[in-house]
Amino acid sequence: MVQDSIRILQAQGYKATKPRKLVLEVLEQIEKPLSPYDIQGILRQRGKYLNHVTIYRILDLLCSFNLAHKVLSSGGFVKCSLDAVEGCHRFMVCQDCGAIQEFADKELCQEENDLARNLGFHTEHHLSEFSGLCSRCYEK
Amino acid sequence: MVQDSIRILQAQGYKATKPRKLVLEVLEQIEKPLSPYDIQGILRQRGKYLNHVTIYRILDLLCSFNLAHKVLSSGGFVKCSLDAVEGCHRFMVCQDCGAIQEFADKELCQEENDLARNLGFHTEHHLSEFSGLCSRCYEK
């Protein structure tokens, strides 16, 4: 829910503004990675206007609290669908329909850390994105 | 070696041009992710000029044969340091010095595929990048 994210921001001293709600709404409704300009376009279709700079700033803010993530393989942003999980947030992006699914797995992170550690590397953060076919598109 | 990459390109019918060798040289000497414009700057310092479009095209070509990779967390390109391994190519990028190390692990890929499969997703490709500290920077 948009309201949940807004409350988290408020708890940190950030205001519950109309632009922030609009961006969160779009991210929540369209579960695919969206660029700031995509978001601007969708809002424009709905008769709303936000400056792209504003959208960039809102996405930065959301990402800084893990309320959204940037999906690097597509460059778009998605609303975070996990809360209070252990392990880094991973994404599965469908090549066909673009739909995105998020998950986390503590053990997998640990294994990755161990593997890296054996190569002398001390991991602090993982980036992990899978591309392939979601179940719906795989059926076809 | 630059020459090895060049031979692979030639085997595919691509020419062994001076610009291709120059880009490969830079990637091989500087083992950090470099943007096309970084590469252009380095070459300029050496008194060589390449148009940035040319560099983009060369990097695209190298990536299409896995002779180079784009590191998405930094947006730069690196020369591939593995050959004929099984499993996707993963990167460990040092937050301090920017140095990059590449590795692959077939079992890790398999585990990732299995995890995704349990969530209904059929993985075709992994993106996996770690950030943290290389051994040298960790000592400090």
Place this chain on the structure above:
DNA sequence: GGCTAAATGCAACAATATTGCAATTAGCCT
């Protein structure tokens, strides 16, 4: 309703990336 800090809009610009077409060059053939 008015006040003030926070947030947004605006304008300009920087960085990154792509396209079409003209000029050049590598590899091949004498």
Place this chain on the structure above:
DNA sequence: AGGCTAATTGCAATATTGTTGCATTTAGCC
């Protein structure tokens, strides 16, 4: 070695993505 031709590169223009400083507006508070 010199010429031929397709492949490659350079150039110019443009698209896309992202950032900065400052004026204007607004949310949250009294």
